[in-house]
Amino acid sequence: MDVRAHVSMVFHLDKCIGCHTCSVACKNIWTDRPGAEYMWWNNVETKPGTGYPAQWEDQLNFKGGWVVDKDRKLKLRSQDKTDFLPKLFYNPNQPGLSDYYEPWTYAYQNLFDAPLGKDQPTAIPVSKITGEPIDIESGPNWDDDLSGSPIYAENDPNFKNLTADEKEMLFSVERISMMYLPRICNHCANPSCVAACPSGALYKRGEDGIVLINQDKCRGWRACVSACPYKKIYYNWKTGKSEKCILCYPRVETGQPPACFHTCVGRIRYMGVMLYDADRIEEAMKVPKEGLVDSQRSLLLDPHDPKVIEKALANGISPGWIESAQRSPIWKFVMEWKLALPLHPEFRTLPMLYYVPPLLPVMGRTENNIYEHDADTIFSTIEKARLPMKYLSMLFSAGNITPVEESMRRLLAVRIYQRSITMGDIEAERLKRILREAGLTEKQAQEIYTLSALPGPEDRFMMPPIQREEAVEKTGCSPEQCKGTCGLGKTQKPERGP
Amino acid sequence: MDMRSFLKNSRIVFWEIAFLLVVGWPGFSLAADNAPADKPAELFFYRCAGCHTIGGGKLSGPDLTAATQWSVPDLGIAVKKMEKNAGSLTQIDIDQMVDFLKDPAAAGRITKQKQRIADKLRTELPPPSFSQGQKLFRGQKTLKNGGPACISCHYFVNEGGSLGLDLTTIKDRSSAVVLQSAIESANYKVMKPIYEQRKITLEESLHLAEYLSHPEKVNSRLAPAQEQIVKGAGLGFVVFLALLWLLNRQRKGRTRENLIKRSSK
Numbered sequence: 001m002d003v004r005a006h007v008s009m010v011f012h013l014d015k016c017i018g019c020h021t022c023s024v025a026c027k028n029i030w031t032d033r034p035g036a037e038y039m040w041w042n043n044v045e046t047k048p049g050t051g052y053p054a055q056w057e058d059q060l061n062f063k064g065g066w067v068v069d070k071d072r073k074l075k076l077r078s079q080d081k082t083d084f085l086p087k088l089f090y091n092p093n094q095p096g097l098s099d100y101y102e103p104w105t106y107a108y109q110n111l112f113d114a115p116l117g118k119d120q121p122t123a124i125p126v127s128k129i130t131g132e133p134i135d136i137e138s139g140p141n142w143d144d145d146l147s148g149s150p151i152y153a154e155n156d157p158n159f160k161n162l163t164a165d166e167k168e169m170l171f172s173v174e175r176i177s178m179m180y181l182p183r184i185c186n187h188c189a190n191p192s193c194v195a196a197c198p199s200g201a202l203y204k205r206g207e208d209g210i211v212l213i214n215q216d217k218c219r220g221w222r223a224c225v226s227a228c229p230y231k232k233i234y235y236n237w238k239t240g241k242s243e244k245c246i247l248c249y250p251r252v253e254t255g256q257p258p259a260c261f262h263t264c265v266g267r268i269r270y271m272g273v274m275l276y277d278a279d280r281i282e283e284a285m286k287v288p289k290e291g292l293v294d295s296q297r298s299l300l301l302d303p304h305d306p307k308v309i310e311k312a313l314a315n316g317i318s319p320g321w322i323e324s325a326q327r328s329p330i331w332k333f334v335m336e337w338k339l340a341l342p343l344h345p346e347f348r349t350l351p352m353l354y355y356v357p358p359l360l361p362v363m364g365r366t367e368n369n370i371y372e373h374d375a376d377t378i379f380s381t382i383e384k385a386r387l388p389m390k391y392l393s394m395l396f397s398a399g400n401i402t403p404v405e406e407s408m409r410r411l412l413a414v415r416i417y418q419r420s421i422t423m424g425d426i427e428a429e430r431l432k433r434i435l436r437e438a439g440l441t442e443k444q445a446q447e448i449y450t451l452s453a454l455p456g457p458e459d460r461f462m463m464p465p466i467q468r469e470e471a472v473e474k475t476g477c478s479p480e481q482c483k484g485t486c487g488l489g490k491t492q493k494p495e496r497g498p
Numbered sequence: 499m500d501m502r503s504f505l506k507n508s509r510i511v512f513w514e515i516a517f518l519l520v521v522g523w524p525g526f527s528l529a530a531d532n533a534p535a536d537k538p539a540e541l542f543f544y545r546c547a548g549c550h551t552i553g554g555g556k557l558s559g560p561d562l563t564a565a566t567q568w569s570v571p572d573l574g575i576a577v578k579k580m581e582k583n584a585g586s587l588t589q590i591d592i593d594q595m596v597d598f599l600k601d602p603a604a605a606g607r608i609t610k611q612k613q614r615i616a617d618k619l620r621t622e623l624p625p626p627s628f629s630q631g632q633k634l635f636r637g638q639k640t641l642k643n644g645g646p647a648c649i650s651c652h653y654f655v656n657e658g659g660s661l662g663l664d665l666t667t668i669k670d671r672s673s674a675v676v677l678q679s680a681i682e683s684a685n686y687k688v689m690k691p692i693y694e695q696r697k698i699t700l701e702e703s704l705h706l707a708e709y710l711s712h713p714e715k716v717n718s719r720l721a722p723a724q725e726q727i728v729k730g731a732g733l734g735f736v737v738f739l740a741l742l743w744l745l746n747r748q749r750k751g752r753t754r755e756n757l758i759k760r761s762s763k
Contacts, residue, residue: 054754061750090742092749099753138754151761 001277003301003312005321006189006209006352007252007464008274008330009261010340011182012452013358014411015268018180020044020141022260022269026184029259030246035238037103037128040140041245042260044182047387047395048156048170049143051181053099056231057344058157063093064229065192065347068286074348079196079223093226101138103128129237146178153178158394166388177386179358181395182268184260185232185245186343186351187211189299190281193244196227201242208273208464209352210247218242229347240496253468257461267455272328272462273321274352275301275312285348289398292345299350300335303328320465328462329451330354337440337448339407346398356452357392357404359385359411382408406439410448413438417445538598539611541591545584548672548680553605557671565599573599583685612675623701626674631709632716634702645696648706651688655716657723662688669711678707 026042045051059065063078076083078093106123114121127134143152149171159167169175187204191211194202201217202224204210213224213233218241224233225242233244248258256262261269276299284295301308303325312322325331333340333356340354359382382389382405389401389408397403413434420426435445451459542552549559565573573596581587587595598604633639635654637647648654651662658665668677680686682703684693698706 050754050757054757058753061753090745092745096752098755142754151757154761155757 001301001308001311002279003275003308003315003317004189004209004278005207005312005317005325005464006187006274006276007247008209008272008328008334009184009187009353010270010330010333010356011353012266012268012270012333012340012356013179013181014356014360015266015452016044016180016182016358017266018044018046018145019265021263021265022182023140025259025263026245029248031243033238034128035236036234036243038097038100038140039234039236039243041232041234041243042182042184043140044180045141046144046146046153047179047181048153048159048391049146049178050152050155050157051143051183052140053095053231054138054152055155055157056095056229059229059347061093062095062226062229062231064227064231065349066190066285067348072286074190074282074286076192076196076227077229079192079227081198084196084198084221084223088221091222091226094222095225095231101140101142102134104134104136107133146176149176158391161390161394161399162388166390170386170388170391175386179387181343181355182260183230183232183343184258184353185211185247186230186349186353187245187247188349188351189276189278190285190348190350191228192347192349193224193228193233196223197221198223205249207466208249208252210249210252211244212246212249213242213244215239215241215243229344229349230351238496252463253466255463255466257457257463261461267460270329270333270455270460272330273303273325273464274328274330274334275303275308275317275322275325277301281350285350289346290400292348293341293397293400293403296342296345296350297335297338300331302335303331318465318467320467324462324464329455329460330462332447332451337410337444338403339410339448341396341403341407343396344398345396355396356411357396357407358387359408359415382412410438410440413440414445414448414452417442418449535614536607536611538594539604539607540615541595542598542604543608543611543615543675544679544683545587545685546580546595547608547676548683548685549583552599552608562599563605566602568599570596570600585683585685612673616675623704626704626708628705628708628712628715631705631707634706635709641696641702642699643696645693645698654710655713665710666713669713674707674711677710678703681706 022042023040023044027040030041031037031039040052043052051057055061059077065077066074067077069075079087104125105128107126108123111121111123124133125136126132142148146153154167154171162170187210189204189209191202191204194204194211197218198221199217199219201214201219203212203214205212220235220240220242222235222242224244225231225235228244233242235242248256248260251258251262257269257271261271280299284299285292287295303309303312303322309322313319330340334354340356342351343353343355345351385408389404390399392408393399393401393404396407416426416434417431417440420428420431435442440448542550546559546562549557550562551557552565553561553563555561565576568576574592577587577592577595577599598607601607630639634641635648635652636657637649641647648662648665649658651659653660653662653664653666655666672680682698682700684690684698
């Protein structure tokens, strides 16, 4: 057992309102500079939809992530050592500008500088790359709120398992629905981008598992861009290097949650330490895809287990970190309650960001032209959820419906339990049966409710004690003097590589 | 003489002429050829002319015009000394050579002898061929007695080794006949031990001399090796284009634009 610590995340999708505040916070801090305009380290997608870049989930097109080959070995789908060399100067699976979008701004200055004329001056869109006026044809959230559904929503790659009838039903009037999917780098524990990097520039930080690109080492081969199945690595055309979400490590090191977590209006984001067994990663990622959720869970170690604690201490994980792991909301969501699921585990990268699938919107029911609201109709069964389980299972459990159903059943049970408290219109027998079927106790239901609906920042963000000051001290600078220098460390402008 | 006897006689004359023409002509020319050879001149031509001339300027060895001024014994010693280059010489050879060198008309005798030999070769052997010479020089055709190809040491026009002399401009210094004899005797420091046991034949030397006398005929743009490189590069480029085309077919399309195209159908 090789115990490692990981700063892990949960996004509670039931609470996401799709406001893009996270994206804007991230953009303002990290990617508001030339060469990075099109980068959305954090973006919010509408599902069903094609996402950003368009149809990123279609790995037959983009060829990211891992596959199990004939010899039962884990292999990069593309960009391994033999595949990379022939594609050195020519990578056919690279997303291009047309898969992203041409970043633009508006010629605001024209509003002030325009010569006197008959009409009001306008601020026309201009390309942020060329500076020329452009016709805007796409954007980072072009399919937002189901806009352009016949093009985007209907071409969601996750509809593969749905029959034509099921798909048609999904888009029928009164039934059509959507959910939001905020995405950042998953900081995978089995990152294909790191495996693909020919320069050794990508690395997973030992202490907290944050995946980073060393800008001094990156030579811009872009193997990581292709290899990342989540398309969360972007190539900076100005510096000639690739960049990605850094999980705001300068903030994390000073005990603050990342900016997108901090600003989240719906308070959907949770952060905490998880312990995992690095020895068994390869073995666990080789199982048939239906078993991937369970095998991924089997890698996560119980921080209360004395054996795990002993091994963790032996691996240099500090008692402070272990304590942080014991109080982690992530452990509760992922392992204790089994509510949160990884996004696309079939990419076999072991993503350390987990999603609580959305229960809402449930199917409304009309009778006598009135929407029914009693407990029997609205909260009856998960089969009535507007987004079919088949679809959600394509997102969160590699097509295996069981984990999604299990999670949904529990969410539903918590909701019915909470209704019984506030409204008192559910018989005790029925409530007990529902909780039993969901595998929850009343206490657990209460806990889930509290951590889902009423958490304060200290509940959502169980930040680990990174002890950055100790690292700073080692550089010879006294922590007093170097207060505030933690975080980015040296700040060197990235330049186009040698 | 009556008409009949005239006709008879004329017929005889006709046949006589015809006989003379058919049989006698070669007889005459044979007779001309068989005129006693100028032995010393021939000796000079074969053994010395590779390096020396008389009145023709300096080659590898000095012009021997001045030899007429030498005393007979000195000249004898000098000629004897040349044995190391020219091969063994009998006392008769040496004496003949001394007489020859003292002769003021020696230059003319050589020219005459040269012409004679050239004529003789022309009649006896197939005409020297440039392409045969080229093949022999390059080693594309092996020398009959197994000697190494010239190209392994000598450079000519734009190919060959660097051990021996660059033969590109050799024709400006030595006529074809001289070249031929030099090749045939191969009497040079490095060539001698190599070709002594594996003589270059007279015929081969003729071809080679012809080849070396016409550097301008060699396709001077590219050596065969370079030609192969150019052909290879061309082929490589075609393969590269084909590969590009193949890879381009594999290339993923513009995802979003394809979606739009498909939905507008």
